[in-house]
Amino acid sequence: MTAGPPLIVTRPEPGNAATVRRARAMGFAVHAMPLFAAHPVEWRAPAAEDFDALLLTSAFAARLGGAEFAGLASLPVHAVGAATARAAEAAGLTVARIGTADAQQLLDAMASQDIRAILWLCGRDRSEFDARGAAITPLPCYAVDPVPPPAAWADLTAAPAVLLVHSSRAAKRISDLVGAARAHLSLAAISPKAAAAAGEGWRDVAVADRPDDVAILAQARALWHKGAK
Template sequence: MTGAPPLIVTRPEPGNTATVARARALGFDVHAMPLFAARPLEWTAPDAGDFDALLLTSASAARLAGPGLARLAALPAYAVGAATAAACAAAGLTVAMTGATDAKWLLGEMTSQKIRRILWLCGRERSALDAGDARVTALPCYAVDPVDPPPAWEKLLGAPAILLAHSARAAARIAALAGTGRAHLSLVAISPAVAAAAGEGWREVAAAAQPDDAAMLAQARALWHKGGK
């Protein structure tokens, strides 16, 4: 897109490469600037019979869970976002539902189906989930650790740019690294909760209509067109 500001992708690999490829195909001047790296954790799969369903809120859980995931394959998987659903299917899980917005919405759908015992395959750092009368058991199977920004980070943030935040931790770290002088920068968040974690002081902050790359890139395009008027 001629005249578009740089688009900065901050998520860890392998998602970073996938998002960069999608953005480049749409004509964005895109830059891979991962601020985190994901790695597996040691964990032990519980008895699948103790649960009614799996909840996965990140594709990293399915990608990094390892061989223990096979012990839980009999449970239906509920995934937040199309990328997470695709990772679940690739890992051999049966996806019963893909969340259209966020974990809160998906939990509401699960509890409305009388699902009461939920095993949440999650990251070491995570937000609290309120499932009402249902029991959500969090089982960390991966960690996402911060890494130093790539060398071009400061130069890119010195001029107008659009940044993508795929998690609340990412939004908070982007905000910390950008500092208070960020009125020339715009941010696209994967959900309203992630947008809130970015704080104030940006030129624009927008939340994707769906928790996936396609919706985030559509918002990035809208911000660019808005800024160009």
């Protein structure tokens, strides 16, 4: 597959390295180009008995949350994506449900079970969701901040390439960095929301059918084959 357009992985570490390994195993000519860096922020766990469930929409919450998670171990975790669920289990939490689409679909499923008091361990910058009547308490335990693009970014994006888009924030950042000259670039997005945040004018946009690396890389492979023709 290395004869076609390169694959650019923009997500923060440690996810970037994991995605790069998977992509190389599939035969991509892949470049690690993280545009954000994640770090913990100070937080304190509230009383677990005040909540029915814990919502995790990113693996960063479990990876960077630290020792405060111990006080929440009694709460069932509802996680978006398998990677987030694995990180939660590694942090000593019990996963009750794994959402295979996005946070809104997972919240809809929680509402159908009459789960009303939800603690959302989230990032400092977060999306808004329809709570469906539930009381959602957002509690930032990490932050993902922009970093300068790697030195090779301008050259790589000046030629045909496939970019992986793992979040809506990443989509917006890529769009801002690339500007209007984008008709030669293709995007593989983790979700419809991320794809929409990238705007229009790309050569091709493909959306993963679930929020994980296997699905987004499958879409990247399809885009690679179109770009190689």
